[in-house]
Amino acid sequence: MADFPLSLLSFFAMSYTETVPKIIDESRQGEAFYSPHIQLDKPIDIKRFYIESYGCQMNFSDSEIVASILSGCGYTPTREVEEADLILLNTCSIREKAEETVRKRLRTIDKIKLARPGSMVGILGCMAERLKKSLLEEEKLVDLVVGPDAYRDLPNLLQRVEDGDKGINVYLSKEETYADISPVRLESNGVTAFISIMRGCDNMCSFCVVPFTRGRERSRDPFTIVSEAEHLFEKGYREVTLLGQNVDSYKWQHPETKENYTFARLLELVAHVHPKLRIRFSTSHPKDMTDDVLEMMARYDNICKYIHLPVQSGSSRILSLMNRTYDRDWYINRVESIRRIVPDCTISSDIIAGFCTETKEDHQDTLSMMAWADYCMSYMFMYSERPGTLAARKYKDDVEEEVKKSRLSEIIALQNSISRNHNLRDEGKVFSVLIEGDSRKSDTEFKGRNTQNKVVVFGKQPGYKPGDYVNVLIESSTSATLIGRIV
Ligand code: 5AD
Ligand code: SF4
Secondary structure (H helix, E strand, O other), X not given: OOOOOHHHHHHHHHOOOXXXXXXXXXXXXXXXXXXXXXXXXXXXXXXXXXXXXOOOHHHHHHXXXXXXXXXXXXXEEOOOHHHOOEEEEXXXXXXXXXXXXXXXXXXXXXXXXXXXXXXXXXXXXXXXXXXXXXXXXXOXXXXXXXXXXXXXXHHHHHHHHHOOOOEEEXXXXXXXXXXXXXXXXXXXXXXXXXXXXXXXXXXXXXXXXXXXXXXXXXXXXHHHHHHHHHHHHHOOOOEEEEEOOOHHHOXXXXXXXXXXXXXXXXXXXXXXXXXXXXXXXXXXXXXXXXXXXXHXXXXXXXXXXXXXXXXXXXXXXHHHHOOOOOOHHHHHHHHHHHHHHOOOOEEEEEEEEOOOOOOHHHHHHHHHHXXXXXXXXXXXXXXXXXXXXXXXXXXXXXXXXXXXHHHHHHHHHHHXXXXXXXXHHHOOOEEEEEEEEEOOOOOOEEEEXXXXXXEEEEEOOOOOOOOOEEEEEEEEEOXXXXXXXXX
């Protein structure tokens, strides 16, 4: 185990209080899906659907599949929940708070439904899968409960509801990848898009509900992934993020030639779509992240130099209780490989504070790991016990709420200062930035990201538009943003 001097840690922890970009993009939680580009065959008898997404990127990506399925059966999207004939919430179960948010939202939806008789309400995603029929019993105004593998059944389920019944399908499939469904894109920027490359998870991290809500791991046909990337490029998109719970265990066998496709091979196929199409991916699992993936990243300029490699805890004892199947030394070895093979690569992490039996020393191990790994950012959580998980069955959730809170605050403070220093080191450098659109604060500024996934804000100049690559000199920074000018 590598040791890190505590004085170094307190130096990192002391100075900054700015907020780092949050985990699951908080600004997008509950975001309503809308696309003006869905064309209906028959514009008469238009039924409108409204969909809100919660949780991880996978859920946002699934909402685009749902939108595609609904547009095939006479529905068109609306941004106005009050005018919708069908209101859908695509939900997350990862922490208790995520479920509470949805329950709270349902109280408002209840009122909207009562004011618009005949409208239907559906719960999709992980909460639907976890709670199944009991959700229909607890939430009287919910008509539809559909798990993540059952979206193709939506037209049939909707028919059932229109006939006066309830619609429920929470069947988990071993094969469903929605490979043939062309997602209807959230048209928010027209530059970056998600492509789901696999579904489910076969890991059994003891804290995690995902294997129960999203089922067994399965990989999508790589040729459908490449063709989706090609279509996106033709439509003007310049960045795709390949999504999976554990992308490194992507594996697909050609049914005829029996040839095997690994994640490294998939990356190469997508990198060949066009040198101007950037490729990102998420999430990598430390136990599976192999050097061949890193070598592929080093070989292609358009594979972004950024890896989300969740550590969860810096203590080998806790990692073992978490059933992460790696220890601290293994994780350090993976980071060292990244530094050796892709030296300009940034790394981010997920961290859980206050897992069962976590001691002060375990917590210090997490802090020292964060400082050593030099994460550009982290998604940081307090442990939340989830019913049915290995940890809920085997261990006591015995770290006091107050202790969890204070450890989380220390983790956040440390990450803020690490991110601050990270960004300070980028001042004076020039980066190639893909323009994504206007910055949040001003329409005289553009916002984009560099290959290391850092958000860069800079003044607009005539002749540049979203989807263009520009060189930006970094002149100043905060812990969350690099600020510069086009050079
Ligand atoms: N409590 C807190 N955080 C959790 N995560 C997953 N399950 C839990 C839980 N029960 C976090 C992990 C994971 C991220 C997506 O959510 O850090 O990597
Ligand atoms: Fe959950 Fe672990 Fe699978 Fe990630 S790898 S989804 S944390 S079980």
